[in-house]
Amino acid sequence: MTIRHPALAALALAALALSACEGMPAPGGAISALDLPEVAPGQIAEGTMKDVTRTLSSDAFEGRAPGSAGEEKTIAFLTERFKAAGLQPGNKGSWVQEVPLVEITGKDFAPLAITGKGAPLSFQYGKDWVGATYREETETKIDASELVFVGYGINAPEKGWNDYAGLDVKGKTVVILVNDPDWQTAGLEGPFNGKAMTYYGRWTYKYEEAARQGAAAALIVHQTAPAAYGWNVVQSSWSGPQAYAQRGADAEPLTQMNGWVTEAAARAMLKAAGQDLDALTRAAQAKGFKPVPLGMKLSTSFRNDVRSFLSHNVIGILPGTEAPEEYVLHTAHWDHLGRCTPAPDGDDICNGAVDNATGTAALVALAEAHAKAGAPRRSLVFLAVTAEESGLLGATYYAQNPVFPLAQTVGGVNMDAFQIAGPAKDVTVVGLGKSQLDTFLATALKADGRIATPDAKPEAGYYYRSDHFAFAKRGVPMIYMEGGEDLVKGGREAGAKVAADYTENRYHGPKDEFNESWDWSGVMADLQLYYRVGRMMAASTSWPNWNDGDEFRAIRDEACKASEKGC
Known part of the structure; x- marks a missing residue:
């Protein structure tokens, strides 16, 4: 359960x-x-x-x-x-x-290295970020992938909402907020059902949409309130063996890596880019939000045991x-x-x-x-x-x-x-x-x-x-x-x-x-x-x-x- x-x-x-x-x-x-x-x-x-x-x-x-x-x-x-x-x-x-x-066990994780506008940043696996691949590959390598903030990472045509509008993110790493834009609403009224989470708010959807958009990697910013669990849950759930259903020939696309970053790491990353997490969050909660290139690049690597x-x-x-x-x-x-x-x-x-x-x-x-x-x-x-x-x-x-x-x-x-x-x-x-x-x-x-x-x-x-x-x-x-x-x-x-x-x-x-x-x-x-x-x-x-x-x-x-x- x-x-x-x-x-x-x-x-x-x-x-x-x-x-x-x-x-x-x-x-x-x-x-x-x-x-x-x-x-x-x-x-x-x-x-x-x-x-x-x-x-x-x-x-x-x-x-x-x-x-x-x-x-x-x-x-x-x-x-x-x-x-x-x-x-x-x-x-x-x-x-x-x-x-x-398929059981994929990641190991030998390199730090999450950020270069660009600000001074170089390095984030430690487990403490600051976690990640995994869904691909059956023995090595995962993200090399100087451009970082883009895409708000809540939602593309919902029936609601006239597209956080990827106007920007090609192929080969890039997208930074995404968890939950829906209106999760702080007191009631159940809103473009995404107010405080009641829709599928667009789930981390699984956000990774799927990032892959459909052609992103190389997707990183969700962890915040306890909208996620409904602490970093300890993310840390334990994403470490060790990860099991997946084997994919068929006509399966949907995958990113190279999906992961999470702590709120503190995200704030440091965005500050180095001259941005503020709170201001970006407010902007992302309004219809018509446009993705924000951060002017920085991300690199990391790890190996995988596949069974x-x-x-x-x-x-x-x-x-x-x-x-x-x-x-x-x-x-x-x-x-x-x-x-x-x-x-x-x-x-x-x-x-x-x-x-x-x-x-x-x-x-x-x-x-x-x-x-x-x-x-x-x-x-x-x-x-x-x-x-x-x-x-x-x-x-x-x-x-x-x-x-x-x-x-x-x-x-x-x-x-x-x-x-x-x-x-x-x-x-x-x-x-x-x-x-x-x-x-x-x-x-x-x-x-x-x-x-x-x-x-x-x-x-x-x-x-x-x-x-x-x-x-x-x-x-x-x-x-x-x-x-x-x-x-x-x-x-x-x-x-x-x-x-x-x-x-x-x-x-x-x-x-x-x-x-x-x-x-x-x-x-x-x-x-x-x-x-x-x-x-x-x-x-x-x-x-x-x-x-x-x-x-x-x-x-x-x-x-x-x-x-x-x-x-």
């Missing part, structure tokens, strides 16, 4: 200040235009949830690291359980999709009765961290019981329930993806190489780390207000007598940090929920304590282990929501879309126009 990372505890505490959301945002189209079939509760087996979670998180699976013996056991176990649940193999007669991965290996997504399908070539997707990641930093007692297996044996177990339990209810109108796809913890790699590979065409994929739900805290009055919806799937969820919530609570920290961009995002960025409407924090016993204060305790004591550590005394009642209630939303989509004749103005709406509309069989 990468969505919460170190910020989960802060989010949980912030949730204390929120009152429950009494209604859902208006969808992009009229509710009356959507076909919302009535769905009976699913027969979801709590025993299945316990058995699958217990097995996958046992020491025998060694933390389920991709490419390990633990993966082999996981794939065999999930194949067996999908088959027993009543599914069919989802990939042309096979239960798996091979996912070729290739195969991992696997597991795919099962329950074919539809009337529209079998229209698909509803259910996703969860089966992987975790393998062996990790030992606990004080010497335990070095990161078992990943909550994160994400619970979500993987939910795929099996929901598959069983749908099969018992009988195949619906559309096909139901159950996809257990690999390497989420390495950066959504399994989901990204599937989305780039879909077994079932994305234009024929109606929408989907993603499940990542169920909260083991007992029943809640609400459910937390990450990305509430983005698509018409909110209306499907509203119907399910009404049937179960619950309400939706929006993400307490939309400026952190959590919607873009779990497997559903790999599909959303390619136009497929996806919904992602987390356990509610307004607990039936203890309210929001109790819910915040549960979330904080998990983050501080078990998240991404050896003590995220199965506990026989867990109260599964809240999990089972959340599973009913997932069941109803998935079943409604599969029984419906509607094609839910992104709401008007959402950054993924144009992508979906274009895909629908080009499709003969889908939306």
Whole structure:
């Protein structure tokens, strides 16, 4: 689970200040235009949830690291359980999709050397900057690349916004601000949704756009508030081995290097160029900003160890009765961290019981329930993806190489780390207000007598940090929920304590282990929501879309126009 990372505890505490959301945002189209079939509760087996979670998180699976013996056991176990649940193999007669991965480990980093207007500057790797290459090359060398400040690095034609306007940055190094131009807005109104981060604010987008513009390198200026995490997180995440999905022949372009610089280093760099970071930031927040050449050049180099290996997504399908070539997707990641930093007692297996044996177990339990209810109108796809913890790699590979065409994929739900805290009055919806799937969820919530609570920290961009995002960025409407924090016993204060305790004591550590005394009642209630939303989509004749103005709406509309069989 990468969505919460170190910020989960802060989010949980912030949730204390929120009152429950009494209604859902208006969808992009009229509710009356959507076909919302009535769905009976699913027969979801709590025993299945316990058995699958217990097995996958046992020491025998060694933390389920991709490419390990633990993966082999996981794939065999999930194949067996999908088959027993009543599914069919989802990939042309096979239960798996091979996912070729590449692990690149940078070493021997030279300083970041800046020459030009001011006195020569030298920044130390790790302390002042971090960087990596996505290219499968044994050596990376940036030699006297011109530096250009490109504001927030956004090119959004639908918003009339282009931070690269009027300047060719081919072969140059672009310096970029993190988040969106309007991230400091108090509300959710603004060209980029105010304080709610859009994909344009994510560092992944900024590197992708820099590559499309032909830049040799891209450096993001780290600032804790707009990034939503400290430099220590960047430093640890970008050091050591970095895993990527292997690229195909027609893959998008890449820079030679992507990286981050500390705010202090950026200020020193810009001062030497006769510029001021605060003044440039204010200019970049206004529409019509033009990139600023800095009159300086950057050089650095490092070597890379490159290792290739195969991992696997597991795919099962329950074919539809009337529209079998229209698909509803259910996703969860089966992987975790393998062996990790030992606990004080010497335990070095990161078992990943909550994160994400619970979500993987939910795929099996929901598959069983749908099969018992009988195949619906559309096909139901159950996809257990690999390497989420390495950066959504399994989901990204599937989305780039879909077994079932994305234009024929109606929408989907993603499940990542169920909260083991007992029943809640609400459910937390990450990305509430983005698509018409909110209306499907509203119907399910009404049937179960619950309400939706929006993400307490939309400026952190959590919607873009779990497997559903790999599909959303390619136009497929996806919904992602987390356990509610307004607990039936203890309210929001109790819910915040549960979330904080998990983050501080078990998240991404050896003590995220199965506990026989867990109260599964809240999990089972959340599973009913997932069941109803998935079943409604599969029984419906509607094609839910992104709401008007959402950054993924144009992508979906274009895909629908080009499709003969889908939306």
